[in-house]
Amino acid sequence: MSQPLDLLFLGSGNAFASGRYWSSFLLNGRYLFDASPAVLPQLKRSGVAPADIEGVFISHFHADHFFGIPFLLLEYAELSRRSSDLTIVGPPGIQERVRVLTKLGFPYLLEREQSYQQRFVEISDGVEGEVSGLRFLARSVTHVEELECFGYRVEVGGRVLAYSGDTVFCESLLELADGADVFVVECSRWDEQSGPHLGPRDIRELRRRLGPKPAFVLTHVDNGAAELDIENVLVADDLARYSF
Numbered sequence: 001m002s003q004p005l006d007l008l009f010l011g012s013g014n015a016f017a018s019g020r021y022w023s024s025f026l027l028n029g030r031y032l033f034d035a036s037p038a039v040l041p042q043l044k045r046s047g048v049a050p051a052d053i054e055g056v057f058i059s060h061f062h063a064d065h066f067f068g069i070p071f072l073l074l075e076y077a078e079l080s081r082r083s084s085d086l087t088i089v090g091p092p093g094i095q096e097r098v099r100v101l102t103k104l105g106f107p108y109l110l111e112r113e114q115s116y117q118q119r120f121v122e123i124s125d126g127v128e129g130e131v132s133g134l135r136f137l138a139r140s141v142t143h144v145e146e147l148e149c150f151g152y153r154v155e156v157g158g159r160v161l162a163y164s165g166d167t168v169f170c171e172s173l174l175e176l177a178d179g180a181d182v183f184v185v186e187c188s189r190w191d192e193q194s195g196p197h198l199g200p201r202d203i204r205e206l207r208r209r210l211g212p213k214p215a216f217v218l219t220h221v222d223n224g225a226a227e228l229d230i231e232n233v234l235v236a237d238d239l240a241r242y243s244f
Helices: 039-045 069-078 093-107 173-178 200-210
Strands: 006-011 026-027 032-035 055-057 084-092 118-122 128-131 135-142 149-156 159-163 180-185 214-221 233-235 239-241
Touching: 006 039, 006 214, 026 039, 032 149, 039 069, 069 093, 084 093, 084 128, 093 118, 135 173, 149 173, 159 173, 173 180, 173 200, 180 200, 200 214
Parallel strands: 032 055, 055 084, 084 118, 159 180, 180 214, 214 233
Antiparallel strands: 006 026, 006 239, 026 032, 128 135, 135 149, 149 159
């Protein structure tokens, strides 16, 4: 029997939004998609034990999606001691980026004996894998030239979730979301100042191309975000919970 997909949005804003923390969400209490600088306090505000996270999926290395990792590692070393391994999935160089960033923030941390193992999985376009019962597919998306950026399609408990990462409209989005139960999709571009991102016009085109399924949950939104009059589309808020 299929299980529900339970989503907790630890943040729903883009890098500039006021009144929202940076976009990051937790799936089924175990899988974290992007690790914003606010991920640790938002987990605690939500009553989620940080050590319950089994896998972290990083879409790209912009600070609003990635700089929360050292705080998680510090938590595991100092307060929420974990015994199960942690898998961090991300673009090429993920292990070295985590090492450098953590050493910059907490120089002593990597020298300490750990109660668990950190496992790193580098992705490229089309890579598939499995993390603690969750199967994933990574696809390249088009965001900025200086970084490799990815979206994910994941399956757990007989259900499918797609995540766009940060991107402009590209065919990979359709491949990721086709037939999924829910599509967590960024929608930063509510005006002309938001850079290489999706906007409401793109969301309408994605809905037209994909049909009535999947349900869309918009995240990485800016201050002008509002509910759209589009079938089966929600706009996430910080600490909002959804079940599909």
